[in-house]
Amino acid sequence: MLAAVLVAALLGGGVYWYLSSRPVPEETADAYVAAWTSGDYSTLDQWATSSEASAFYTEVAENLGVESVEVTTGEAVVDGDTATVPFTATFTLSHSGTWTYDGELPLQRIDGQWKVDFSPAVLHPELGPGQTLARTNAWGERGRVRAADGTPVDTSDVSGSIQMIVGEVGPATAEDAAELGPAYQEGDPVGKSGIQRSQQDRLAGTPTTVIHVVDQGAPPEGEPEDAAVVGTIEGSPGQDVTLSIDMAVQQAAVDAVIGQRKATALVAVRPSTGEVLAVANVPGGFNRALEGQYAPGSTFKIISYDALLDAGMGMDATLDCAETVTVGGWPFKNAGDAAYGEQSVTEAFATSCNTALISEVVHRLDGGSLTAAAERYGFNRDLSLGVPALTPSFPTPDSDTLLAAASIGQGQILTSPLHMATIPAAVADGHWRPPVLVTDPAPAGLPDPVPVPAAEQLRTLMRAVVTDGTAKNVGFSGDVHGKTGTAEYGEYVEDEEMSAHGWFVGFEGDVAFAVLVEDGGSGAKAAAPVARRFLEGL
Numbered sequence: 001m002l003a004a005v006l007v008a009a010l011l012g013g014g015v016y017w018y019l020s021s022r023p024v025p026e027e028t029a030d031a032y033v034a035a036w037t038s039g040d041y042s043t044l045d046q047w048a049t050s051s052e053a054s055a056f057y058t059e060v061a062e063n064l065g066v067e068s069v070e071v072t073t074g075e076a077v078v079d080g081d082t083a084t085v086p087f088t089a090t091f092t093l094s095h096s097g098t099w100t101y102d103g104e105l106p107l108q109r110i111d112g113q114w115k116v117d118f119s120p121a122v123l124h125p126e127l128g129p130g131q132t133l134a135r136t137n138a139w140g141e142r143g144r145v146r147a148a149d150g151t152p153v154d155t156s157d158v159s160g161s162i163q164m165i166v167g168e169v170g171p172a173t174a175e176d177a178a179e180l181g182p183a184y185q186e187g188d189p190v191g192k193s194g195i196q197r198s199q200q201d202r203l204a205g206t207p208t209t210v211i212h213v214v215d216q217g218a219p220p221e222g223e224p225e226d227a228a229v230v231g232t233i234e235g236s237p238g239q240d241v242t243l244s245i246d247m248a249v250q251q252a253a254v255d256a257v258i259g260q261r262k263a264t265a266l267v268a269v270r271p272s273t274g275e276v277l278a279v280a281n282v283p284g285g286f287n288r289a290l291e292g293q294y295a296p297g298s299t300f301k302i303i304s305y306d307a308l309l310d311a312g313m314g315m316d317a318t319l320d321c322a323e324t325v326t327v328g329g330w331p332f333k334n335a336g337d338a339a340y341g342e343q344s345v346t347e348a349f350a351t352s353c354n355t356a357l358i359s360e361v362v363h364r365l366d367g368g369s370l371t372a373a374a375e376r377y378g379f380n381r382d383l384s385l386g387v388p389a390l391t392p393s394f395p396t397p398d399s400d401t402l403l404a405a406a407s408i409g410q411g412q413i414l415t416s417p418l419h420m421a422t423i424p425a426a427v428a429d430g431h432w433r434p435p436v437l438v439t440d441p442a443p444a445g446l447p448d449p450v451p452v453p454a455a456e457q458l459r460t461l462m463r464a465v466v467t468d469g470t471a472k473n474v475g476f477s478g479d480v481h482g483k484t485g486t487a488e489y490g491e492y493v494e495d496e497e498m499s500a501h502g503w504f505v506g507f508e509g510d511v512a513f514a515v516l517v518e519d520g521g522s523g524a525k526a527a528a529p530v531a532r533r534f535l536e537g538l
Contacts, residue, residue, distance in 0.1 A: 025076045025083035025107045028114040032105065033071045033087065049108060050118040056132070060123060063134045064211065065094035065182035073105075081109040082117075093135070095183035095201065096209040097233045126213055126230050133230070134214045137183050137207035142169070143238030145195050145203070147245045148275075148439065154196070159254050160284035162245065165387055165437070167194020183207055195241060195438065198386045202441060205238035242440035244275035249511065252537030253278035256530050263518040264527075265289035265417040266534060271425035271512050274433030276385075276418070289417045290389040294516060297487030297523065298352045299503045300409030302423055302458060304361060305349055307373035309454040311364040319348045319356035328401035332358050332408070335486065335522075349461040350469025352484060354408050361407040367397040370406060376450050377423050377432050379415070385437045390416040409487060417514045424481065424505045425512035427462060430455040462506065471504070474528040480535065482506025484523035502526030508535055 032047040034040075036057065044053040060066070074086035085105040092098050103125050106117040120127035127133070145154040145166045154166050170192045177184040180200075184190065190204070191197035211231040249268055257264045257280045265288045268278040279289045286292075309315075323339035324331050334354050340347070348356040361370070371394055375381070379394035392415040397403040405411035418435055426432035431449035452458070462481035465471050470484040485503030502520030504527035506513060513531060520526025 023109075023112065023114050025078060025085060025109075025114045026073075028107060028116060029073055029076065029085040029087075029105050032116050033073060037069045037071050039069075048116045048118040048122075049110070053116070053118045053122075056118075056120065057123065059216070060133050063132060063182060064091065065096070065135070066091055067094050068092045076107075083107040083109075083114065093183075093209060093233065094181045095204075096135075096137075096206050096235070099209075099211060099231045099233055101231060124230060126228055128213075130216050131213050132216045133211055135182060136210050136212070137185070137188075138210075138235070139188060139207045140205050140235055140237040142189060143203040143205065143240045145199075145241050145243065147243055147247050147250075149247055150242075151247050153243065153245065159250065159280065161254075161279045161281045161287065161289065162250065164281075164284075164287045165194055165243070165245075165279060165290075167196035167387070168192045169196050183209070194387050195243070199241045199438070199441075202241060203238045206233075206235045208235035209233040240440070241438060244270075244273075244277065244437055244439050245279070246277040249277040249538065250280070252534050253280035255537050256280070256534035257282045260517070260530070262520055262526070263288060264520075264530060265292060265516045266513065266530060267417045267421040268511055268513045268534070269421045269425050269435055270510055271429035271433075271507060272510055274422065274425070274436045275439065276435050276437045277511065279418075287388070288516070288518070290385070290387065292416050292516070293390055293414045294416065294501055295411075295413055295487040295489060296409040296415045296420060297485035297501070297503050298354075298409055299420060299423070299483050299485035299505045299514075299523070300407070300413065301349065301352065301357060302427065302462070302483055302505075303373050303377055304357060304370070304407040305345075305461060306376075306452065306454050306458060307365055307370050308357075308360055309457055310373065311369060313345070313360060313364060315345050315457055315460075317345050317360075319343050319345060319353070320359060321348060321351070321353040321356040322359075323355070325355040325358050325404075327358060327362055327404040328399055330401045330404070332404055346461055346464045347468075350464040352465075352470050357407060358404045362400050362404055365403065365407075367403055370403060371396040374413075376452070377426060378419055378434060379413075381434070383419065383434055385418075385435060387437065389418055390414070392416065392419040409485060417516045420503070420505050420514035420516075421512055424462065424483070424507045424514070426450075426452050427455050427458045427481070428507040428510070428512055466506075470524045471528050474524060474532055476528075476532055476535070478508055478535065480506055480508045482528070482531070484528060486521065486523050504528040504531045506531060511535075511538065 035043045041054045041057045045051045070090045076083050076085045090100040107114050108117045144152050172188045172190045191200040213228040253266045260282050266280045267289045321340035321343045374394040379392045383389045395412045397406045433449050466480050487501045488498040502517040502523040504515045504523050515527040515530045517526040
């Protein structure tokens with residue numbers, strides 16, 4: 001009798017274990033839905049009765065531009081070896097919105113295991129054999145690109161420099177459509193360059209998207225007009241994009257460069273915010289103001305003197321402006337072979353004495369300390385303007401000769417007028433800020449402003465350039481601070497004078513600027529008069 005009781009108990013326990021641990025349809029449905037919502041379509045087949053599930057779900061995701069899927073399931077209804085699990089699916093589609101619908105997962109128990117009985121209807125109940133889903137899109141009105149005061153600048157009425165920044169809109173090519181995704185077809189208007197391209201999503205808005213049933217393999221445009229529509233997502237018109245460009249400042253910049261016989265660029269920024277106020281180029285066709293690559297010449301001395309002051313040189317130091325200083329076997333001279341002898345720090349900066357500066361640099365600085373100073377002013381940093389712009393480059397000097405050359409803005413340094421405008425802006429404000437071109441939508445992820453501890457001393461030095469130094473005879477009025485620069489370029493030939501670009505950078509009030517004249521030679525003679533005309537036009 002005891003043995004019989006034990007056998008009965010063991011049998012009862014086995015039945016309980018079997019009933020509690022055998023597969024149930026909800027487990028398969030949950031695994032299938034998990035693969036679907038995670039985009040892991042390759043694992044769908046192991047939960048389905050057909051090996052076609054993964055390819056089918058992949059095709060639909062590509063057709064519709066599915067960015068994400070959320071699926072909630074209901075309670076399974078079991079009838080012997082079959083079951084159904086209701087679900088609600090919500091698709092988020094690229095460049096569109098969300099679409100929600102209800103469906104059912106049919107399941108079969110095969111060899112004790114539950115499988116999803118796959119057919120196209122498993123994904124959507126309106127789908128029959130050989131059918132899939134596709135989308136068509138109708139775009140609304142495109143947003144405008146505007147200046148800071150709301151003036152539209154996406155027209156042919158504005159200067160060519162602004163047109164290059166704004167960019168062009170044109171019909172999408174097959175390559176454009178493939179890159180942008182299923183919301184686009186060949187011929188749709190898309191941004192081709194400039195702000196029109198970088199702000200394409202905002203300017204275009206979202207299309208009204210119609211999701212309909214199509215035959216597999218047939219292009220959507222080949223489907224009959226009465227194809228079954230299973231969903232519609234209402235679109236929204238494009239939003240405007242606002243630039244920091246100040247139309248009055250821009251006009252002053254254009255007026256200042258018009259008539260220049262040599263290629264010239266002028267950029268103005270607002271020191272307190274970093275906002276780009278004006279960009280002007282002559283001739284047109286190349287945005288040298290943003291993309292040009294130039295050595296900064298003596299305008300870089302703003303940074304070199306900052307590094308020296310940081311390294312302990314006082315404003316009361318006495319410098320020696322000799323005719324020549326030799327570093328590492330290389331002779332460095334001043335413009336016109338000048339020699340001023342004993343000078344104060346202010347006098348050496350104002351007269352742009354190379355030899356006085358280099359003597360202090362090789363004594364107080366090294367490649368790392370000068371690089372650190374340059375990087376405080378944005379060198380070796382992507383400016384992330386939203387349009388093509390040069391990344392200013394300052395390779396760390398690995399010898400005293402290269403250190404000396406770099407300190408006077410020569411050697412391997414590359415910058416642009418846009419970047420150089422941020423340097424006097426940093427002195428004016430006391431902080432270096434990256435340039436900002438798009439103000440709405442507000443730029444995200446801007447780095448914190450970088451303090452310039454020696455800003456007050458640098459202002460004194462830059463003011464002396466205008467009152468008593470290399471720009472004394474330019475005719476500036478008002479409280480202008482500046483620095484001239486002559487940037488040599490080309491191959492060095494002994495005893496021959498090298499070609500040079502002319503620079504002038506500076507600020508007055510809350511407007512900072514940089515002027516470059518290609519092959520202009522002297523910054524004081526070629527670039528500074530352009531800056532004077534610009535300031536007089538404000």
